[in-house]
Amino acid sequence: MxxxxxxxxxxxxxxxxxxxxxxxxxxxxxxxxxxxxxxxxxxxxxxxxxxxxxxxxxxxxxxxxxxxxxxxxxxxxxxxxxxxxxxxxxxxxxxxxxxxxxxxxxxxxxxxACINIPDDMSKNKTIHKSKGDEFNNVLLVLESYKELDFILSPKLVDDEEHRIRYVAVSRAKERLFISVPSLDITDEPKFSEHFEIVRC
Structure with a gap:
């Protein structure tokens, strides 16, 4: 960013x-x-x-x-x-x-979103507290696969949640991990081109 x-x-x-x-x-x-x-x-x-x-x-x-x-x-x-x-x-x-x-x-x-909030040295940060920071690896935990719509149909101007998630993923310098409870099999092709899908 x-x-x-x-x-x-x-x-x-x-x-x-x-x-x-x-x-x-x-x-x-x-x-x-x-x-x-x-x-x-x-x-x-x-x-x-x-x-x-x-x-x-x-x-x-x-x-x-x-x-x-x-x-x-x-x-x-x-x-x-x-x-x-x-x-x-x-x-x-x-x-x-x-x-x-x-x-x-x-x-x-x-x-x-460009502001670096000082004195937060914890290893785990909320999205809000990560403003201005960068990390080698970032894990974004979502409650539902439907929240992945910020990737498929981004609305960064109108949707606050989309902006927050965008801030989160933009913190990663090397590897980005996104965790969802499940992913509809019909949606897999939409992500497989850019993401490696791992089922646990």
Whole structure:
């Protein structure tokens, strides 16, 4: 998976706007994982202590976390509108060109999937906690073979579960294993071209 935080450096040459967008996304995801120290470190890039009180920073991050469902599945143009309402000074408007194309075609959840959550050294991780990480081998455990539809008919924009599973399989550098309780014999040809099917 491409790192969209690197791509945004090229797409948006407005440093201040880019900083607010990137630091806000990182702070939100860190706070949701209870990494509050790291979250507030990111927020200092938007609200330096010399200018803003800690209460302003807390108010900002709480509002974003409370409104998470309103923007998590939408594009970054929408996210900019959300954070714009919470800021004291306006961000430069995204009007045209490559930057507009990037913000319109890139979704919040695509950006958040690129974030590496620190200090989780466990050998087993949930899909959410694996964001930004890579592993030599990945095992994805599904409850039903019907959940394999994210491979056969992917809907990464409209279906949150498809996106989550895509994040999981994209973590594998060498080998990917997908475990399902059973697989319909009529569906085997759909997978056998790209996967080795092992029955236990």
């Amino acid at each position: 491409e790192n969209l935080f690197e791509k945004i450096l090229v797409a948006d040459t407005n440093k201040d706007r880019r900083q607010v967008v990137c630091s806000s996304i990182k702070a939100i995801e860190l706070a949701r994982e209870k990494k509050f120290k790291e979250a507030f470190k990111e927020l200092e890039k938007i609200f330096p202590k010399s200018k803003y009180s800690i209460s302003k920073t807390i108010e900002y991050i709480l509002a974003l976390i409370e409104g998470y469902e309103s923007y998590q599945n939408k594009n970054l143009i929408n996210f900019i509108e959300v954070i714009q309402r919470l800021l004291d000074s306006p961000l430069t408007r995204v009007s045209r060109g490559n930057v507009k194309e990037f913000y319109e075609s890139t979704f919040y959840n695509q950006m958040s």
